[in-house]
Amino acid sequence: MKTNPLFLLSFLICLWTFSCKPSASSSDETLAALIPLLGASANANVCPKSPLPSDILLANTIVSAEANVSGFSDPNKAINGVCGAGELVGSLDxxxxxxxxxxxxxxxSWGGRTVKNVPDSIDFIVYDNSFRVSGDTNTYAMDPSVIQxxxxxSKYCGFNPSYxxxxxxxxTNWLKFGGLRPVYYNMTTNPLSNExxxxxxxxxxxxGGGDGFDLQNLDENDPNDVNCDATAVSDIQTTGFKFIKITSASNVINHADGTNKFPWPPGSYNGSDIDGVVARELQ
Known part of the structure; x- marks a missing residue:
């Protein structure tokens, strides 16, 4: 049965009101950003691809996931493929x-496999659903996440992000976070190789969009790390890593100001939205 486009747009506007992204600019800009959600909804019907492309080195195992956000509570959405919707709208998958x-x-995790530290290269990419909300190419509705x-x-090392x-x-006010850049890669409508x-x-x-991280930039002095020290950083940079922890920045202390957690967009009822993580090389 086909869905009436006007009904779908009304539904998506309603969804926006209580959804993963808050309004970050004028009402006109918000409405302009909502209209492409019709296309994103259509994409969601054909993405993710089944079976998944064999060359895309996706994190494929859920080790821990306890969130229960209405409408977006299926953790398999974080490992079932990347369904980006482009510069002006975020994925719903x-x-x-x-x-x-x-x-x-x-x-x-990657089911027991290890993400390698590739010399002079980004080693993995975290995909969220950020999108641009105004004519300023640096202004986005973002879901900043802390990556470790x-x-x-047991020993989690991060990149010492700062706001x-x-x-x-x-x-540009957010450095070394995930959840900042829009996702252009869509396994169905914009297929790309892992390379x-x-x-x-x-x-x-x-x-393909998303936020890339280079293991050479791990910082043993990140005050939010768990049991991390110079030895743990060296081991990861030499051997690689097996587990990635993604945390909403709103739940992490911003040590630059001493006490407060990183700020979060006013009115947003949930934290970061995870579409997938892709490694450059596995061993």
Whole structure:
């Protein structure tokens, strides 16, 4: 049965009101951002692909996931493929984390395989559902997430992210987070190879979008890390990692100001939205 487009648009506008992304600009800009959701909904019907492309090195195992956000509570959405919808709209095929508590984090793995540290390269990409909300190419509705990795599942080391204050929707105010950049890669409507996904297209953006991380940038001095020290960092950079922990920034202390957690968009009822994680090389 076909869905009436006007009904679908009304539903999506309603969904927006209580959804993963808050309004970050004027009402006109918000409505303009909502209209492409019709296309995103259509994409969701054909993405993710089945079977998944064999060359895409997706995290494929849920180690821990406790969030229960209405409408986005299936953790398999974080491992079932990447369904980006482009610059102006976020995917609906995501697993939503909570703003705080145990449900604000999830841990994924590659089923026992190890993500390698590839010399002079981004080693993995985290896909969320950020999208641009105004004519300013640096202004996005974002879901900043803190990324940590582990070789043994007990020592988690991260990248010491920082928020420089100011406009919460300016990407340049957020450094070393996931959940910042839009996702252009869609396994059905914009198929790319694993190698393509790691092509830098200028500045800090990737051909398939998402946020890339280089293990050489791990920081043993990240105050939010768990049992991490110089030895753990060295082991990961030498051997690689097996586990990735993704946490809504709203649940992580911003040590730059001493006490407060990283800010979160006003009115948003959930945390980061996870569409998938892709490794460059596995062993």
């Amino acid at each position: 995501v697993y939503a984390l909570e703003i705080s508590g145990s449900g604000a984090s999830m841990i994924l 990795v582990s070789l043994d599942g 420089t204050a100011g406009n919460i929707n300016l990407m 393509d996904l790691f092509i830098v297209t200028g500045g800090t953006f990737l051909l």
